[in-house]
Amino acid sequence: MAAAVATPVRPDLLEVRGVSKSFPGVAALEDVTLRLRHGTVHALMGENGAGKSTLMKIVAGVCTPDSGELRLEGRALRLGSPGQALAAGIAMIHQELNLLPTMSVAENIWIGREPLNALRLVRHRELNRRARALLERLAVDLDPRAELRTLPLAARQMVEIARALSYDSRLLIMDEPTSALTEREAERLFAVIRDLRSRGVGIFYVTHRIEELFALADEISVLRDGRHVGTSRPRDLTRDDIIRMMVGRELPPPAAAAPAQAGPVALSAQGLSVAGEFEDVSFELHAGEILGVAGLAGSGRSKLAETLFGLVAPTAGEIRIGGSAVRLDSPAAAISRGLGFLTEDRKESGCFLSLSVLENLEISVLSRDFVRMGFVHAAGARRACERMVSALRVKTPGLGERIENLSGGNQQKVLIGRCLLTRPKILILDEPTRGVDVGAKAEIHQLITRLVAAGTAVLMISSEMPEILAMSHRVMVMHEGRVTGILERAAATQVKIMDLAAR
Amino acid sequence: MQPALADRTAPSATAARVRRLPPEAGILLVLIALALAFELLGWIFVHQSFLANEQRLVIMILQVSVIGVIAVGVTQVIITGGIDLSSGSVVALTAMVAASLAQSSEAVRAVYPALIDLPAIVPVAAGLAVGAAAGLVNGTLIASTGIPPFIATLGVMVSARGLAKWYTRGQPVSMLTDPYAAIGSGAVPVVVFLATALLFHVALRHTRYGKFTYAIGANREAARVAGIRVGRHLVLVYAIAGLLSGLAGVLTSARAVSGQAGMGLMYELDAIAAAVIGGASLSGGVGRITGTVIGTLILGVVTSGFTFLRIDAYYQEIVKGGIIVAAVVADQYRRRRRLTAT
Numbered sequence: 001m002a003a004a005v006a007t008p009v010r011p012d013l014l015e016v017r018g019v020s021k022s023f024p025g026v027a028a029l030e031d032v033t034l035r036l037r038h039g040t041v042h043a044l045m046g047e048n049g050a051g052k053s054t055l056m057k058i059v060a061g062v063c064t065p066d067s068g069e070l071r072l073e074g075r076a077l078r079l080g081s082p083g084q085a086l087a088a089g090i091a092m093i094h095q096e097l098n099l100l101p102t103m104s105v106a107e108n109i110w111i112g113r114e115p116l117n118a119l120r121l122v123r124h125r126e127l128n129r130r131a132r133a134l135l136e137r138l139a140v141d142l143d144p145r146a147e148l149r150t151l152p153l154a155a156r157q158m159v160e161i162a163r164a165l166s167y168d169s170r171l172l173i174m175d176e177p178t179s180a181l182t183e184r185e186a187e188r189l190f191a192v193i194r195d196l197r198s199r200g201v202g203i204f205y206v207t208h209r210i211e212e213l214f215a216l217a218d219e220i221s222v223l224r225d226g227r228h229v230g231t232s233r234p235r236d237l238t239r240d241d242i243i244r245m246m247v248g249r250e251l252p253p254p255a256a257a258a259p260a261q262a263g264p265v266a267l268s269a270q271g272l273s274v275a276g277e278f279e280d281v282s283f284e285l286h287a288g289e290i291l292g293v294a295g296l297a298g299s300g301r302s303k304l305a306e307t308l309f310g311l312v313a314p315t316a317g318e319i320r321i322g323g324s325a326v327r328l329d330s331p332a333a334a335i336s337r338g339l340g341f342l343t344e345d346r347k348e349s350g351c352f353l354s355l356s357v358l359e360n361l362e363i364s365v366l367s368r369d370f371v372r373m374g375f376v377h378a379a380g381a382r383r384a385c386e387r388m389v390s391a392l393r394v395k396t397p398g399l400g401e402r403i404e405n406l407s408g409g410n411q412q413k414v415l416i417g418r419c420l421l422t423r424p425k426i427l428i429l430d431e432p433t434r435g436v437d438v439g440a441k442a443e444i445h446q447l448i449t450r451l452v453a454a455g456t457a458v459l460m461i462s463s464e465m466p467e468i469l470a471m472s473h474r475v476m477v478m479h480e481g482r483v484t485g486i487l488e489r490a491a492a493t494q495v496k497i498m499d500l501a502a503r
Numbered sequence: 504m505q506p507a508l509a510d511r512t513a514p515s516a517t518a519a520r521v522r523r524l525p526p527e528a529g530i531l532l533v534l535i536a537l538a539l540a541f542e543l544l545g546w547i548f549v550h551q552s553f554l555a556n557e558q559r560l561v562i563m564i565l566q567v568s569v570i571g572v573i574a575v576g577v578t579q580v581i582i583t584g585g586i587d588l589s590s591g592s593v594v595a596l597t598a599m600v601a602a603s604l605a606q607s608s609e610a611v612r613a614v615y616p617a618l619i620d621l622p623a624i625v626p627v628a629a630g631l632a633v634g635a636a637a638g639l640v641n642g643t644l645i646a647s648t649g650i651p652p653f654i655a656t657l658g659v660m661v662s663a664r665g666l667a668k669w670y671t672r673g674q675p676v677s678m679l680t681d682p683y684a685a686i687g688s689g690a691v692p693v694v695v696f697l698a699t700a701l702l703f704h705v706a707l708r709h710t711r712y713g714k715f716t717y718a719i720g721a722n723r724e725a726a727r728v729a730g731i732r733v734g735r736h737l738v739l740v741y742a743i744a745g746l747l748s749g750l751a752g753v754l755t756s757a758r759a760v761s762g763q764a765g766m767g768l769m770y771e772l773d774a775i776a777a778a779v780i781g782g783a784s785l786s787g788g789v790g791r792i793t794g795t796v797i798g799t800l801i802l803g804v805v806t807s808g809f810t811f812l813r814i815d816a817y818y819q820e821i822v823k824g825g826i827i828v829a830a831v832v833a834d835q836y837r838r839r840r841r842l843t844a845t
Binding site: 309311330331332334335336341343348349350351352353354355359362363364366367371374375376378418422 | 709710711712714715717718721722724725726727728729730731732784788789
């Protein structure tokens with residue numbers, strides 16, 4: 001911040017001047033002007049579809065603006081491809097990871113720029129050494145030779161970040177880099193970002209997490225419906241100011257969990273284990289209760305959710321639904337017993353990207369309703385889906401729209417709708433608001449609260465501490481595959497949870 | 504990919520109109536263009552009409568009906584994201600088995616001297632059963648071992664061809680009963696093809712079976728999470744594809760009034776080509792029977808058109824390969840343009 005004031009002569013690192021971009025029928029960006037100074041973190045906020053990603057794609061050379069221009073250190077910059085952007089010192093970390101799953105960490109980082117020997121063969125030892133050095137700078141404990149697909153999502157994201165850093169870029173674009181990271185991993189990333197900033201690198205930082213802004217950003221710009229709403233310093237803004245700028249309307253008050261009407265036990269686990277993943281997990285989940293599950297990546301919480309839903313077979317222990325022991329050999333069996341599951345990985349195991357919103361919504365309920373003699377009662381299914389779409393306020397041009405064309409928040413709502421159509425008594429939600437904008441997030445929280453008030457039992461895994469604290473009646477904390485504590489709402493504080501999660 | 508479209512409720516009028524065209528529209532135009540091209544070339548080079556010849560059109564559809572029946576099954580396999588290389592060999596095997604049970608008393612050395620002059624339903628049922636069994640093997644291999652469909656069906660392709668040869672030690676099976684031969688004569692194969700296509704068109708669009716088939720191809724893991732018993736469903740899809748190959752085997756042997764182990768050679772590739780020309784995507788989740796029917800007709804028009812122009816059979820194959828690739832390239836180009844437009 002101070003540096004920017006002290007060097008008034010030096011032109012800004014990047015200036016975006018009057019940039020507009022429209023896709024057929026839609027204006028994605030209209031006359032956006034903003035500047036990124038050397039050695040600063042410039043946060044971009046906005047709801048899904050506000051134009052942040054389009055703007056960043058223009059800066060990264062992925063698309064070209066219809067009008068307006070970019071100036072890099074005072075000189076006009078014309079980018080025809082991401083390659084030209086990289087050559088100009090601009091690197092982007094994509095929201096959707098662009099990695100090669102069957103190649104090693106080091107190969108992924110240096111792809112296309114491998115060190116070669118005289119015979120033009122790849123010098124693997126040198127390749128791995130360079131990758132290791134880079135990962136050490138990020139303070140990431142990863143084997144450069146590990147095959148990428150064997151790594152968890154958080155580690156893959158670190159590889160993507162390492163790759164962007166490997167270009168020695170002056171301008172780095174980060175599109176929601178923390179959406180798949182735990183708090184500890186995010187902290188590590190922030191340290192790296194601060195280090196880069198102190199070396200003069202300018203960073204565009206797109207995020208949905210307002211907490212991060214105050215920790216990290218030097219300037220905040222807000223986009224809404226493709227227009228630049230304003231730019232300020234974080235210290236001049238409150239959380240509510242930012243939300244108001246982004247949404248352009250008043251948001252419903254933050255969801256607070258209704259007092260638990262401790263109903264009967266809906267779901268319980270006794271000594272549940274999956275070898276190598278988690279061990280001896282026991283808990284009881286009551287009807288009308290939200291049991292939050294907190295823990296760092298690798299704590300086994302997602303594997304636990306998958307086991308409860310029949311995706312993974314337990315190696316020991318017992319699951320009880322409504323008091324009777326069950327053996328769930330498949331998700332189909334779990335759904336028929338009244339379970340619903342929201343996956344943490346929307347793209348991998350959630351959406352059918354090539355299919356319509358309707359087809360994505362109805363698929364689970366077809367195992368039970370709207371089918372006679374194998375034939376789908378199309379009108380009935382459509383009506384139910386229409387009701388669900390309007391109840392969840394999914395923004396889509398129609399039920400026939402491909403789900404691929406919806407924003408992340410709306411895709412998430414469709415997946416939640418898919419669960420709800422089967423009318424589950426027990427909902428297992430794994431990161432229900434990951435990569436979702438503030439507006440949609442508040443709506444999802446309200447929806448969960450309503451369901452719980454109506455007697456649904458909810459097991460909610462989340463990496464976001466505010467979400468865990470605001471929503472849960474009780475919080476179960478996991479660490480390296482074991483339950484380290486179950487806290488009542490009154491006793492659940494951030495410090496206490498972190499203590500149990502990271503001991 | 505985060506198109507801003509999602510937040511606007513009304514896409515422009517032109518966008519909506521473009522979207523309402525069925526995906527087969529493009530490939531139907533290719534079919535019409537090819538037919539008109541042959542018509543034009545016909546007047547120039549051989550001085551007669553290509554299309555205004557009922558007999559030629561009937562023969563053309565008759566020739567591709569068997570491929571069409573197979574392609575209907577293969578399309579469903581492709582929609583799941585799989586592939587079936589075994590169809591051609593299964594045609595041979597089922598043709599042999601069906602023919603061996605359809606021999607008349609005039610046969611000099613019948614395969615089963617005790618089983619002659621059986622009603623036609625017996626060989627037909629046997630052919631269908633053997634086809635379904637082959638498909639069941641494909642599906643079970645894929646679902647239970649997790650090996651890629653390419654490998655599983657490649658294995659069955661080789662073995663089924665071997666079985667077809669072993670069955671009579673390479674001897675052709677001839678002297679079939681008249682009722683059986685009737686199945687392959689006249690317009691019967693065409694009717695069977697169109698009925699099969701209609702049946703599975705409805706099944707894919709309007710039944711749970713169809714919905715699950717598309718879902719598995721679009722995202723197998725998501726399908727499992729959504730509560731579909733993926734393995735069981737795949738076995739069913741491959742069994743149906745096998746059954747239809749069996750039906751094709753019955754038609755082939757009835758039409759030739761014999762069973763030969765060399766029947767159905769390369770049919771699997773023609774069937775895959777028909778499905779892919781018709782818009783089915785080998786990466787799964789996309790494909791329609793109507794497209795496949797048009798794809799089948801394109802193959803028929805090309806073969807029949809070249810014969811009509813008296814072009815050497817060698818050239819025919821060379822050009823046919825090019826047309827298959829060109830059709831798919833054109834289709835992908837069209838799709839990509841639509842994708843970037845959104």
